[in-house]
Amino acid sequence: MNEPTTPRSTTRRTTRRSALRTLALAGVLAGTSLSALNPTAVAADGTPETYTLTIRHLDRAGAATGRYQTSVTGISGPGADASATPYDESGTVTVRLPKGRYLLDSTLLGADPAEGTDWIVQPRLDLDHDTAITVDARTTAPVNVRPQDAGARYLHSMAFVEATHEGTTRSANIMMASDRLRVAHLGPAAESGSVKEWIDTYWSGERADYALGYTFTSDRALTGLVRNPAPGALATVKVRAAAPGGATGTGFVDIQPSAGPTVGLSQPLAPLATATFLVTPERGLWDVGYAAPAAPETPPNRYFANDFAVRPGATTTHTFDNAVYGPALDPSPGARPAGLRTGDTLALDIPLLADGDGHAPSAPRFHAATTTFHRDGVLIGTRNGTPGRAEFTTTPGRAAYTLTAMATHGSGPTAGGRVTASWTFTSAAASHPAELPLSTVRFAPALDLDGTAPAGALTRVPVTVQGAAATTGVRSLTVSVSTDGGTTWTRVPVLDGRAGFRTPGPGGTVSLRAELTDTAGNTFTETLRNAYRTR
Numbered sequence: 001m002n003e004p005t006t007p008r009s010t011t012r013r014t015t016r017r018s019a020l021r022t023l024a025l026a027g028v029l030a031g032t033s034l035s036a037l038n039p040t041a042v043a044a045d046g047t048p049e050t051y052t053l054t055i056r057h058l059d060r061a062g063a064a065t066g067r068y069q070t071s072v073t074g075i076s077g078p079g080a081d082a083s084a085t086p087y088d089e090s091g092t093v094t095v096r097l098p099k100g101r102y103l104l105d106s107t108l109l110g111a112d113p114a115e116g117t118d119w120i121v122q123p124r125l126d127l128d129h130d131t132a133i134t135v136d137a138r139t140t141a142p143v144n145v146r147p148q149d150a151g152a153r154y155l156h157s158m159a160f161v162e163a164t165h166e167g168t169t170r171s172a173n174i175m176m177a178s179d180r181l182r183v184a185h186l187g188p189a190a191e192s193g194s195v196k197e198w199i200d201t202y203w204s205g206e207r208a209d210y211a212l213g214y215t216f217t218s219d220r221a222l223t224g225l226v227r228n229p230a231p232g233a234l235a236t237v238k239v240r241a242a243a244p245g246g247a248t249g250t251g252f253v254d255i256q257p258s259a260g261p262t263v264g265l266s267q268p269l270a271p272l273a274t275a276t277f278l279v280t281p282e283r284g285l286w287d288v289g290y291a292a293p294a295a296p297e298t299p300p301n302r303y304f305a306n307d308f309a310v311r312p313g314a315t316t317t318h319t320f321d322n323a324v325y326g327p328a329l330d331p332s333p334g335a336r337p338a339g340l341r342t343g344d345t346l347a348l349d350i351p352l353l354a355d356g357d358g359h360a361p362s363a364p365r366f367h368a369a370t371t372t373f374h375r376d377g378v379l380i381g382t383r384n385g386t387p388g389r390a391e392f393t394t395t396p397g398r399a400a401y402t403l404t405a406m407a408t409h410g411s412g413p414t415a416g417g418r419v420t421a422s423w424t425f426t427s428a429a430a431s432h433p434a435e436l437p438l439s440t441v442r443f444a445p446a447l448d449l450d451g452t453a454p455a456g457a458l459t460r461v462p463v464t465v466q467g468a469a470a471t472t473g474v475r476s477l478t479v480s481v482s483t484d485g486g487t488t489w490t491r492v493p494v495l496d497g498r499a500g501f502r503t504p505g506p507g508g509t510v511s512l513r514a515e516l517t518d519t520a521g522n523t524f525t526e527t528l529r530n531a532y533r534t535r
Helices: 021-026 468-471
Strands: 050-056 068-075 090-100 101-107 115-126 130-134 141-145 151-165 166-177 181-185 195-204 209-218 224-226 235-241 251-257 265-269 274-279 286-291 302-308 314-320 338-342 345-349 369-377 378-383 387-394 400-408 419-425 438-443 458-467 474-482 490-492 498-502 509-518 524-534
Touching: 050 068, 050 101, 050 115, 068 090, 068 151, 068 166, 090 101, 101 130, 101 151, 115 130, 115 151, 115 166, 141 151, 141 195, 141 419, 151 181, 166 181, 195 251, 209 224, 209 251, 209 265, 235 286, 251 274, 265 274, 265 474, 286 314, 302 314, 345 400, 369 387, 378 387, 438 468, 438 524, 458 468, 458 474, 458 509, 468 509, 474 498, 490 498
Parallel strands: 050 130, 115 181, 141 224, 209 274, 235 314
Antiparallel strands: 050 090, 068 101, 101 115, 141 181, 151 166, 151 195, 195 209, 235 274, 251 265, 251 286, 286 302, 338 345, 345 387, 369 378, 369 400, 400 419, 419 524, 438 458, 458 498, 474 490, 474 509, 509 524
16 A cells, blocks of 8 residues: 655755755655744643643544544644644544644545545644544545646655744645545634645656646645646746766656655656656746766766746756856855855855856766965965865955866766866955855857767857856956867957857867956956867
């Protein structure tokens, strides 16, 4: 029997999600307290004020059943930190709890697994006197969330409820390996907008997979849900796996809504292949991740694209692990600064080998990496190790600094790749941490998934400025191209944000160089040797 789980452990959202974070939710989840602890109320004689809660469980035939799992979780009042999972095989169970507001959820299983599962949620249980409630499977209605694709195969689903009262939020969830789920609200309505619920279901089709999710905010839990979205109401998300170095093996792609715990969807994805997902825009922002093939005993290289919007009828494409590799800055709000000065310490943490779409690798593949740090032209230190990551100690006074990071990469047809990035700026110690005025320049040529472009073709490569210069302004920007591995360079025009030049003959390489000065006088120079190949 595929038995569902009910919530008991704590889950918190992280800024960067593991590609398989959704699968970790196969364990039980619990509510998250957002408030301070409440003092326990006491009776006149000094003993805690508690009441008896009696819960009666009935199956779909109206008979008492012992095939249930019920959780009672305190939300507010003296019982805010109380919880119980009472059980008696008779189907009627009694528990004594402190006075307060509680969230109750109960999972009822039929004698035959084919009958499915009933999940009943009471988001408002005010225990201020001895109370008896009945959890009755006959009150439930089906959850029917599926695509209009007769050949689609059900994979799994998850329903999640949050109840909030007096600043504290508790939660409950159920995960399903079958599509036979029925749900119901129990008890009085809670306060308006205090109950949030979402249901996500995942399906596999012949041409695309489906991630169908819906959210609801009200004063009640759901009693049944029917959603069968038409193809035109869905958004298409394509995930492409590149292999510029001729990689073999199998990687993995996953997709899930950005908000809230969910089971998500993960599937194999071979290099040079594309995965297609149809998703519901109503669920909000979405996340995708890709784990590239890895040799045995080697950590997989993971890439992420999080919090992107989708629209009905529109297609969003994410390409992972393709050229051009180079430094990239995270433009998302609240992202960790690429360079930070704290007192006399300067720290650099910039993905030096981000892929062509700007995705930062979790385990960059490189041969050698060095970062050097100069103060007023004098070498302060050299660090070897992870590309673009280093820390140095300097003196408090204002000075002119140069940070230079280098990494070599590539194998097989992409051997000989080399990224060099250098920043100059002035800095002095401050009373609080200060972000360094670092910029980058990104190149985005149109490449096939093997990292190649047509030979002998006139091309206009998009050029994008990131970081400090994108905010304060660009004083000057020049782009140069080499077709002989960086031996000779030719400056090329940049018009309307695109660098124009002709690619070399078949089997050639294109190297790129950018030289940038922002309006404050800070500079950035990068050289991307053997950035991509021609075919």
